[in-house]
Each structure stands twice: as structure tokens, then as C-alpha cells.
Amino acid sequence: MREQCPECEGQKGGTAIACPGARVIWVPCGLCAGDGCATPTRLDWWRRGKRCRQRRIAEEVTLRKAAQLMGISATEYSDRERGRADPEPLERFLDGIDHGH
Numbered sequence: 001m002r003e004q005c006p007e008c009e010g011q012k013g014g015t016a017i018a019c020p021g022a023r024v025i026w027v028p029c030g031l032c033a034g035d036g037c038a039t040p041t042r043l044d045w046w047r048r049g050k051r052c053r054q055r056r057i058a059e060e061v062t063l064r065k066a067a068q069l070m071g072i073s074a075t076e077y078s079d080r081e082r083g084r085a086d087p088e089p090l091e092r093f094l095d096g097i098d099h100g101h
């Protein structure tokens with residue numbers, strides 16, 4: 001079963017302005033990789049990652065700081081937060097922050 005990608009809403013990507021030259025380029029969607037549909041696993045990651053992002057922002061922790069505290073790169077943290085990888089480690093990290101209050 002495949003659902004319409006919630007990030008691009010089935011548009012498979014979007015346009016962006018590329019420098020230099022201010023050319024308009026097509027950028028494939030990061031969640032579905034230009035497919036327009038997302039697998040249930042990716043959708044689950046995306047939803048949970050989005051929640052992680054909201055929780056991190058609520059805790060006023062920057063992405064870079066959170067990644068540092070977890071011992072992973074900011075890129076990896078961002079990927080997990082954006083549903084490109086399993087956000088499970090982020091959820092555990094955020095649970096730890098909550099309990100610290």
C-alpha cells in the first residue's frame with residue numbers, strides 16, 4: 001500500500017532558485033525522492049521525525065546542539081528529523097531531555 005507523499009503532496013518535488021544565475025531548477029522531493037508516493041515506513045518516519053522537530057524546538061535545542069549531545073553529525077540528525085532515516089534515536093534523546101526537567 002502506498003500513500004501520496006505528504007511533503008510534496010504528490011507533486012514529486014518543487015522548484016528552487018539556483019545560484020549563480022538565479023536559474024529555476026527542479027528539486028526532487030526529499031521524502032519520496034521524486035516518486036510522489038511514500039511507503040508506510042517512510043511516512044511513519046516522516047510523521048515521527050516531524051514530531052521530534054517540534055519537541056526539539058519546544059525544548060529550545062538547536063539541531064547542531066542536539067546532534068552534538070547525541071554524538072552524531074548534524075546531517076544525520078537532520079536526515080532522521082526529516083524522515084529520511086528512522087527517528088527512533090531522536091525520540092529516545094528527547095525523552096531524556098523531558099525527564100531532566
Ligand SMILES: [Zn+2]
Pocket residue numbers: 005006007008009010011012013029030031032033034035036037
Ligand atoms: Zn514527496
